[in-house]
Amino acid sequence: MSYAIPRGTQDILPGQSEKWQRIEALIHDLCRRYNYKEIRTPMFEQTELFARGVGDTTDIVQKEMYTFKDRGDRSLTLRPEGTASVVRSFVENKMHGLPDQPVKLYYTGPMFRYERPQSGRMRQFVQFGVEALGSADPQIDGEVLALAMDFYKEIGLQNVKLVINSLGDKDSRTAHKEALISHFKPRINEFCSDCQSRLEKNPLRILDCKKDRDHELMGTAPSILDYLNDASKEYFEHVQKALESMGIAYVIDPTLVRGLDYYNNTAFEIMLEGDGFGAITTLAGGGRYNGLVEEIGGPETPGIGFALSIERVLMALEAQQVELQTVNQLDVYLVSLGDEPKDKTPEIIHSLRAQGISCDTDYMDKKMKAQMKAANRQQAKYVFILGEDELDQQSVMVKEMATGEQTLVPLATIMSDAASIVTT
Template identity: 50%
Template sequence: MINKIKGTYDILPDETNKWQNLEEVIRNVSKLFNFKEIRTPIFEYSELFHRGVGETTDIVKKETYDFKDRGGRSVTLRPEGTASVVRSAIENKLYASANQPVKLYYHGPMFRYERPQKGRYRQFRQFGAEALGSNSPLIDAEIINYASTVLEALRIKDITVKVNSLGGSESKETYKQKLKEYLKPNITKLCSDCQRRYEENPLRVLDCKVDKGNPILVKAPKPLDYLTDEDRYHFDQVIEALDAIGLNYVVDNSLVRGLDYYTHTVFEIDANLESLGAQKTLVGGGRYNNLVKSLDGPDVPSVGFAFGMERLLIALESVNKIEPKPFIHCFMIALGDSVKNDSLRIVNDLRHGGLVCDYDFFNKNLKGKFKQSDRLNPMFNLIYGSEEKEKGVINVKVVKTGEQKQVPLKDLYQFLVNSIRNITTNSCAGNCSSCDECD
């Protein structure tokens, strides 16, 4: 037997409804903020990620899936979405669009060779957004609000929004030097990865998961203390905008994020949920004003975020304690071979009207048909035999109440639609995914 590759997983039919519901929320919230979907290739030239994400990052040094294609070209399965979106924006000149800023979102599979654990896989799915073209602090606040609203729409309420600023190139460089001076006497007391990062990109020492609580890092200089007046003004404007929209946040002056391209505003949102365990962060992002230019595009300021979608589903385990039972609108119970084709036609007509219907394809006895109906959880059983055919009627049984009525075939569709409307108006019937009645 051939098994799936380590670090991958199958999304089976019983689980796909969770993914579909999550994707629907993402689409709906993205529409509210006027972000448009973009879809980029799953693999790109390796140079894109080496230059875009950063040669010194763990993603590029340890985790990318790099290979040579049949033409001898170096290709990489995308480990994150931002670099691909920026490449597409440059190649297709989206930065020249009349509508500015260019507001894009994406979701899809990404690939990183890391140790698999709950919520972290070698093939995983990411949802992210990028706003290209504006240096306004308001778009920083917009991006943070957008990410927060996604969690709100998913009914994930106990969250902490953490914001900080790294400043622009001048502030960042000054801070790097001060941080290196501070760390130098004690660098051998930190983990081996931190010692490597100290030489390559000292900011990433502060992002270490191993030494996160180490007093050496806790007492380290903070980026906010080295901002230029201009960079401080930008961050103050972001804070004022967050206050204006009533978004609760904390300024975390130790927050740096793990990718090299960040400048100015950075943020993360944590959720205090039992299902997440010790790793509470659901989304991270910030501004990356130099990335487009570094990939041979024009000087276009940009800001964005990314969610791990598996982590979002784990978070939802704490929110949605009771999973809605899958259901269909109608199950057809055909009584005998003489009506099987007529029954199929009736089912097909109902499907074309937008009703979810299924059928017994195993020619089971009557008891078996009702057992199959129980498993599918229909709102209605449609019972149709030779007598009903002769009369031009069909028996409609409301499964939940047991009420049964004989309905003329010509009126069946409208009868079902009216009945469904009455049922869903008076009670959610346990078939919803997010109403207060099912909390």
Template identity: 65%
Template sequence: MAFQIPRGTQDILPGEVERWQYIENTARELCKTYQYKEIRTPIFEHTELFARGVGESTDIVQKEMYTFEDKKGRSITLRPEGTAAAVRAFVEKKLFANPQQPTKLYYIGPMFRYERPQTGRFRQFVQFGIEAMGSNDPAIDAEVISLAMALYEKLGLTKLKLIINSLGDAESRKAHRDALIAHFEPRIDEFCSDCQHRLKQNPLRILDCKKDRDHELMETAPSILDFLNEESKLYFEKVQQYLTSIGISYEVDPGLVRGLDYYNHTAFEIMSDAEGFGAITTLCGGGRYNGLAKDIGGPETPGIGFALSIERLLAALDAEGVKLPIDQHIDCYIVTMGDKAKDMSVSLLYNLRKAGLTVEKDYEDKKMKAQFKAADRLNARFVAVLGDDEIEKNIISVKNMETGTQEEVSIDELVSYLSK
């Protein structure tokens, strides 16, 4: 029987995985400059965490989670996103008690959602995300957004569009919720079953429906911006002021609601304007979730974060034709001729690698010409040729593959010669 990879997953092979490593390393270095520390949470959690944290009315909880029972009958779910687990760890490990706040965390790891696979979207996908918990300062909102924008720009993307909105505080959201129910209820039977279910549970989610997005009531739906109280208005104005002060362009979109129940105040998405990127242009999404820690058993703690898919990021890089500056060379390839040379190459290889050099040799008893071809395929900067005669003289012939020059070096000095 020939086995095949499950639908919606992918093998990331050598030649491609280097792009992933470059992106992940860039993200880690950027987080270091912003003082975000890495957190690693379990791949699976108790299902109730996501039901309460992400929201019962979301597509993720209702349709997309990989959920199963363990041997003791407990409901377990493969994590569909990173925020709920990070906040659970924040609460459980009492990170809120640390004197230095906000607590600034980042994560990189696989997530799982059962949805229709398409370009840049998989059932197992990798998210990079950050969370800042413990501050109500709108400046941290601007910082979180700026980190996301900085990552895309560092990687070479230029066709970006930042969309922001305010979902307001609890008072503002209640007033908007009542207005949405009054707006949609008389004609709710014209909407899909999901929207009908959400009308009383979370009517804001109706605005995020993909099936009914062209319905005429969507165009005339009450805007959250008309229901913001004074405090929420001032907060949103401050976020915009800070974004402007650091030179980040944005558009305000009152229709931006995000797909998770825990958002309040600032919500944002970063989109790709690259031609040919596809119908779904969102690269990154995030926002505030001030009530989430309390919802999962912790103290009232403000928080904000974002998450982005590495797969979507790679698709955007391809759409813009961006080539990442990945070094595909090795430092040296050792060509051997004769049994003594073959035996000595083992220790040579070890010593060169111990010195931090990237080195390879032949393990298939290839002829000299074939070994040189292998060195070419590996983009070797130098080729060191070792034969039985060279061993007798304690020398090795080193060829610079870029210039074509060749010189003899003492075998004992090969490490220092190549290290220079």
């Protein structure tokens, strides 16, 4: 019987995994500079957490979650996104009581959604996200957006566009909700069943519908910007000022609606412009979610965050033909010739690795010519050759592959100070 990988998943093989490592290293360094601390949460949670945190009118909760019963008959769900888990941890571990506020967190890890696999959409995918919890200052919104934009800039992508909108505070959203209901209700029977069920619960989600996006009522729907009260308008203006002060260009799109129920005030997406990336141009999305912490059982706590897919980053890099600088060159390949030199090989290899030098050797009893070919394939900077003659002289022949230059080096030097010879 043969086995195949589950649909919507992927194996990340050597040659590709180095690119993932490079992206992850950038994430860790960027978040260090912004003073965001890493958090790691379980890959499954109680189902109710996502129903309450993500929103029971969303496609994620209604159609896409991997939900199962454990042996204790408890309903558990593989996490479809990261924010709800982070907020749950924030509440459970009483991080709202920490002296340093806001609490600034970031995460990377696999998420799971049961949807039709296509380019840029996997059933298991990896997200990088940040959450800033505890501050209602619009400048923290600016900081979160700047972090996201800096990530794409430093990874080397061009033509990246920031699109922002305001969904308003609770009062603004209530007024807008009533206007949307009045707008869509007379012809709601022309919309899909999902939109019909959302009309009373969350009509804003109708604007995010992919099936009915070309319906004429979509283009004439009331804009949230026309229903912002003075406080929401002022907040949005301060976010824009923060972006402008940092020299970050943006576009305001009053039709931008995030797909999760918990967003309010600032909402944003980062898009890739230009050909070669396919129909789905969104790279990242996020926004402010005042009220989510209370929904999950914590005290009143404002928050803002974003998430992005690493798979889509790699797609964008490929579309723009950006080559990530990865470290996959071997420092040393040790060629051994004869039984006694081969017996000495484990000791030498172990010593080199202890000195911080990456190295490998032959384990297939190949002849010297084949071993040299293996060293070339692995792009070894140096080849150390240990034969009977070298062992008798307690030396190793060191060949620099770039120049072809060969030098006989005492074995004692190799074992104690190989770094003086090998430029890693």
